[in-house]
Amino acid sequence: MRIRSALAAAAVLTLAAACSGGGGGESSAAPNEPVKINFLSLAWQKESLAANKQLVDEWNKANPKIQVTYVQGSWDNVNDQLVTQFAGGTAPDVIHNDSPALAGFSSDGYLLDLKDKLPAELKSDIPQAAWDTVTFDDGKGRQGVYGVPFLQESQVIIANKKLLDASGVRVPTSDNPWTWDEFSAAAKKMTKDGNFGVAWPMKSPVNKTLNLALNFGGTFFQTADGKTTVKVGPEEREVLQRIHDQLYKDKSADPAALGQGTADPLPAFYKGKFALLPAGVYLRQQVAEQAPDGFEWVTLPAPKGTSAQQGAVSQTLSIAQESKHPDEAMKFIAFFLNGQNQAKLAKGDWLLPTSQTAAADPAMTTKENGWDVATASAKNLVVAPFLKVNGFDEWKSKVATPVLQEYFGNKITIDQAASKLVEDGNKVLERYQR
Amino acid sequence: MRRVPQYAALVAYIVFLAFPLVWLLSTALKTPREMAMADPTWIPRDPTLANFADAFGEQDLVGAALRSLVVALFSSVLTVLVSLPAAYAMARYRGLLNKIAIGWVLVSQVFPFILIIIPLFMIMRDLALVNTLPGLVLVHVTFTLPFALWMLQGYVRAVPRELEEAAAVDGATRLRSIASVVAPLLAPGVVATLLFSFISSWNEFMFALVILQNPDVMTLPLTLVRFTGPEGVARLGPLAAASLMATIPSLIFFAIIQRRLKSGLMAGAVKG
Numbered sequence: 001m002r003i004r005s006a007l008a009a010a011a012v013l014t015l016a017a018a019c020s021g022g023g024g025g026e027s028s029a030a031p032n033e034p035v036k037i038n039f040l041s042l043a044w045q046k047e048s049l050a051a052n053k054q055l056v057d058e059w060n061k062a063n064p065k066i067q068v069t070y071v072q073g074s075w076d077n078v079n080d081q082l083v084t085q086f087a088g089g090t091a092p093d094v095i096h097n098d099s100p101a102l103a104g105f106s107s108d109g110y111l112l113d114l115k116d117k118l119p120a121e122l123k124s125d126i127p128q129a130a131w132d133t134v135t136f137d138d139g140k141g142r143q144g145v146y147g148v149p150f151l152q153e154s155q156v157i158i159a160n161k162k163l164l165d166a167s168g169v170r171v172p173t174s175d176n177p178w179t180w181d182e183f184s185a186a187a188k189k190m191t192k193d194g195n196f197g198v199a200w201p202m203k204s205p206v207n208k209t210l211n212l213a214l215n216f217g218g219t220f221f222q223t224a225d226g227k228t229t230v231k232v233g234p235e236e237r238e239v240l241q242r243i244h245d246q247l248y249k250d251k252s253a254d255p256a257a258l259g260q261g262t263a264d265p266l267p268a269f270y271k272g273k274f275a276l277l278p279a280g281v282y283l284r285q286q287v288a289e290q291a292p293d294g295f296e297w298v299t300l301p302a303p304k305g306t307s308a309q310q311g312a313v314s315q316t317l318s319i320a321q322e323s324k325h326p327d328e329a330m331k332f333i334a335f336f337l338n339g340q341n342q343a344k345l346a347k348g349d350w351l352l353p354t355s356q357t358a359a360a361d362p363a364m365t366t367k368e369n370g371w372d373v374a375t376a377s378a379k380n381l382v383v384a385p386f387l388k389v390n391g392f393d394e395w396k397s398k399v400a401t402p403v404l405q406e407y408f409g410n411k412i413t414i415d416q417a418a419s420k421l422v423e424d425g426n427k428v429l430e431r432y433q434r
Numbered sequence: 435m436r437r438v439p440q441y442a443a444l445v446a447y448i449v450f451l452a453f454p455l456v457w458l459l460s461t462a463l464k465t466p467r468e469m470a471m472a473d474p475t476w477i478p479r480d481p482t483l484a485n486f487a488d489a490f491g492e493q494d495l496v497g498a499a500l501r502s503l504v505v506a507l508f509s510s511v512l513t514v515l516v517s518l519p520a521a522y523a524m525a526r527y528r529g530l531l532n533k534i535a536i537g538w539v540l541v542s543q544v545f546p547f548i549l550i551i552i553p554l555f556m557i558m559r560d561l562a563l564v565n566t567l568p569g570l571v572l573v574h575v576t577f578t579l580p581f582a583l584w585m586l587q588g589y590v591r592a593v594p595r596e597l598e599e600a601a602a603v604d605g606a607t608r609l610r611s612i613a614s615v616v617a618p619l620l621a622p623g624v625v626a627t628l629l630f631s632f633i634s635s636w637n638e639f640m641f642a643l644v645i646l647q648n649p650d651v652m653t654l655p656l657t658l659v660r661f662t663g664p665e666g667v668a669r670l671g672p673l674a675a676a677s678l679m680a681t682i683p684s685l686i687f688f689a690i691i692q693r694r695l696k697s698g699l700m701a702g703a704v705k706g
Contacts, residue, residue, distance in 0.1 A: 038647070044663045046672075049492055071649050075664040077639075080548075084644040088555045090564060092647070204665050261666045267472040286667075290470035 034065045035325045037332060038092035040073050042315075045285060048348030055341055059332060066328045068094075086110040091320040093329045099133040099149060099314040100387045106136040106146040107390060112319040113144030117330045122148065125339055130354040132383040133314045137390075147316030150337045151351040153280045154302070154310055154377040155212060156370070157183075158287055161296035163190055163275035174376035177301040177308060180215070180242050187252040187276060196274040199257035199265045200243055205404040206396045207313070208278070210386055213239045215305030219385045220421075221392075227433060228389050230425035232418035238305060240407065241414055248410055258408060270295055278302065281374040285350040288369050299370025301377055310377075311384025314354060352378045391432035399424045455681065461674035462486065469670055485671035486679075493657050494649075495676055502636055502654040503683050505567055509574035510631035513582045514624055516575065521586030522612070526595070536587075539580045547577070547640065555644055565648045573645060574635040581634075582627045589623025590616070625691055636684060654680050 043052040049072075056070045071092060073081060079101055085091040086105065095111075105111050123131075126149060134147040164171065169186040172178040178186065187197030202208075210220055218236035221228055246253040254274045257265040262279060263286055269277050270292055277283075287297055302310060317337065319329045335341070339357025343364060346353040352375060353359055364375045386392055400421060407417040456476075461469060463481040489495060524535060554573065555564070563569030593616050601611035639655040646652050658680060661673035 044660060044669070046488060046492070046669070069649070071647065072660050074659040074662055076662060076666075077643055077659065080640070081643050084552055084555045085647065087552045088559050088564070090559060090647065263667050267470050270470060271472040273472075286466075286470075289466045292467060292471070 034067065035328050037066065037068045037094060037323075037325055037329050038071055039068050039094040039332070040071050040078070040092040040096055042073050042075050042078060042096045043348070044074065045349055048345065051344045051348040055336055055344070059335055063331075066325075066332065068332055082110075086320070086322070089322050091322055093320060093323040093325060094333060095318045095320060097147070097316055097318065099147065099312075099316055100392065102134055102146045102316060102318060103136050103388060103390055104393065105318075106144065107139035109139060110321055111146040112321050112323065112326055113138065113142075113146065114148065114319065114330065115145045117319075117326065118145065118148070119330075119334045122334050122337060125357055126150075126354045127356065129312065129382060130314055133312050133387065134316055136388065147314075147318040148333055148337055149314030149316050149354045150342055151315040151346055151349055152312055152354055152378060152381055153282060153351055154312075154374070154381055155208065155278060156281050156284075156302055156374060156377055157300040158269075158277045158279055158283060158370075159298050159300050160269065160272060160275045161298045163195075163272060164298065167275070171298075172300050172303075174301050174373055178303045180239075180303045180305055183303040184242065184246060184250060184252070187246055188250050190275040191250075191252040195272060196254035197252040198246060198276040198278070199254040199269065199274040200247070200278065200408070201257045201260040201262055201265050202405060202408045203259060203261045203264075204401065205408060206400045207311075208280075209239055209243065209404060210400075211311035211313075211384060212278075212302065214309040214311050214382065214384060215239060215303070215307060217306060221386050221389045228429055230395070230422045230429065232421050237414055237418065240404070240417070244408060244410070244414065247408065266290060276300075281352060281377065282350045284369055284374065299373040301373055302380075308380045309382050310380050311387065312381035313384075313387065315349075315351070350374075352381075389429070391429045394432075395425045395428045399428060455678075458674050458678045458681070461670060462678050464671065466671060485675040488669075489661070489672040489676040489679070492672070493660060493676065495654070495657060495679055498652055498654045498657040499680060499683055501567060501651065502680075505570050505574065505653060506632045506635040508571045509578065509635035510628050512571065512575045513578045513631040514586075514628050517579055517582040517586050517627070518620075518624065521583050522590050522616070524583065524587040525590035539583055542580045551640070551644060558645060564645055565651055567651060570642055570645050570653070571635075573641045574631075574638060577641070578631045578634050582631055585627050585630065586620075586623055589620055589626075592623075593619045629688070629691060632687060633684070 039056065041052050043049045053070060056068050060067055073096070078097060082091060082095065082097075082105070086108070091110070102111060106113075130149040130152065131145060134149050135143055135145055138144050167186065167190045169189055170178075170182070172182070190197035210218070213220065213236055216235045216238040218238060220231060220236050222231040223229075243253070247255060247258070254265070254268070256268065257274070262283060265274070265277060266283075266286060268274065269287075270290070281299075284299060291297060302308070317333050319326050319333070323329055337345075337355070339353075339355045339361075342353040342355040342358035343361040346358060347363055350369075353361075353364065358364065359375055359378065363371065365372050389395070403412075403417050403420045403424075406412045407414065412420075460476060460478060462485050463478040463483075464475075465478075465480055465482050465484070468475060468479060524532060524539075558564050558569050558573070561569070563572065597615050597619075598608075598611045601615050602608070606614065637655060638653075639659070642653045642656050646656065658673065658676055661676060662668040
């Protein structure tokens with residue numbers, strides 16, 4: 001789907017001129033004229049869906065003159081949908097997406113720069129690091145803010161408590177996480193009786209490995225003289241090599257999980273086939289819901305390298321450039337993403353709120369279901385340079401995903417993987433920099 | 435006793451065919467905990483209707499199914515009505531134009547739809563057909579037509595030309611021989627094409643995704659995908675419950691049309 005998006009985006013460029021005009025940040029509504037706003041939401045978990053709908057209902061009751069229509073989309077297809085709707089000038093007013101997707105849309109001029117529209121309270125409640133994830137070039141060299149970041153995902157380790165305790169290894173805390181060496185040693189220690197210490201589901205390996213690569217300063221892209229190229233040096237190789245070592249040198253990682261999606265190893269995890277599962281914080285929801293009676297699990301912080309930094313991806317709400325009611329859309333966003341409401345949304349999606357008010361909510365810091373560890377991990381999130389690269393999406397789907405799958409499948413060496421990532425990747429990037 | 439292996443093979447085949455449906459039903463009745471067990475169970479240990487309650491409570495599945503049914507029925511009938519005369523012409527008249535037409539039908543199948551979806555969307559927008567079921571029907575007909583045409587012209591070719599010639603010798607006009615001789619023999623082909631068009635339209639997702647933006651007009655595939663999250667993570671229980679429900683109209687349509695398919699085959703046999 002992402003490949004299609006990239007192709008479609010190229011087609012859209014040629015058609016954009018014919019479809020420009022409209023919105024541009026000025027409300028077309030006369031004073032007191034009732035307006036209707038479409039809100040494309042990507043909520044899909046039961047609690048998140050309920051929270052989204054409840055907040056829209058609350059808004060509609062309190063604001064009879066600004067009525068919001070809730071339109072549900074899906075993560076897998078949203079960019080294909082938006083490419084067409086932007087080109088056709090029929091995009092929803094308020095758009096839920098994630099920050100990497102905003103780079104292309106903002107440089108193509110489809111999203112409204114919110115810089116001057118953000119209410120002070122909302123702006124100050126969200127830290128600058130999160131705003132950085134939605135600050136992009138508008139395609140003409142100007143930096144703008146193209147979304148309000150509200151939920152973030154960090155990597156944690158979900159652990160089988162019984163196996164963890166039995167191994168006798170030090171239990172890491174948010175203040176004192178494992179180093180990668182400790183993590184490898186712990187995984188080796190927990191590998192016995194046909195069971196493994198850790199499982200790495202690598203069906204979609206790019207986000208996970210690239211975000212963790214920042215532990216060692218791995219940025220994967222470098223910009224010089226205005227030109228961005230792919231870089232796979234010692235910093236970028238570190239996490240890749242360590243995961244590979246767990247699989248083939250230490251043999252402490254379950255090879256059965258390698259081709260699986262994020263949630264696929266859970267049944268084997270509940271059965272004790274492996275002890276540690278590195279995953280996004282949202283996976284806790286499935287563990288809490290599905291784990292068999294008596295199964296004890298804990299959330300551990302991700303390991304640290306030279307730092308504990310991880311790449312941050314935010315879920316965002318943006319306003320379409322074509323929107324006829326941008327001011328009203330901004331008012332709705334400000335309500336929808338206030339601290340109290342962000343806490344509800346974060347709980348519903350089992351993700352981390354960007355709002356400092358929301359993060360201080362007692363529900364976000366409770367030990368239950370590892371919320372304390374998850375919320376503490378937010379401090380390590382930084383803007384990953386690769387998420388700002390125009391063409392990253394295509395590099396990820398066409399180059400990085402197959403190359404990393406081959407590497408983790410032990411079909412190519414790390415040198416071959418690095419060479420492919422760089423050479424094939426630069427060819428992709430070149431097209432975006434002409 | 436000699437038939438035992440035949441029956442065994444038949445039962446095995448039916449089990450094979452029924453497996454996805456049985457598994458869907460089993461999944462729809464399981465709790466999240468049972469669904470995540472490493473040793474899956476065929477029969478739910480603690481059957482629950484919660485997945486159905488969630489699926490129907492969260493989404494307008496009945497409304498979406500009705501809209502899908504309307505779109506699929508109209509699309510399939512229109513496809514057959516439009517493609518039938520064209521298929522006859524393609525099969526019976528031979529010449530350069532005919533070859534070009536057949537070639538074009540084949541070529542039209544190789545375009546990736548992503549190349550045409552944006553211009554198509556703009557045309558639909560200018561015709562005020564975005565967000566309308568007739569607009570979706572039109573698109574489905576357009577995109578099912580080449581293959582339907584290809585299928586039907588094959589069926590027409592299979593009807594011996596000599597039968598029409600014999601009817602002509604008996605004094606029948608071309609229209610009369612088409613109506614009385616060719617049409618009954620084509621019935622199975624028409625029904626098969628109808629089935630193909632119906633299924634294509636019933637399952638179609640991408641065009642519906644870009645054309646239908648108003649939640650009140652969305653079709654079933656758009657509603658089903660709402661139970662999936664990023665990177666293939668899905669709420670399996672409600673998804674299975676909703677998918678099970680989504681198969682029912684198709685099964686009913688098949689059950690009804692299957693008789694026609696059989697009677698059409700019989701009619702063809704007698705005439706032939």
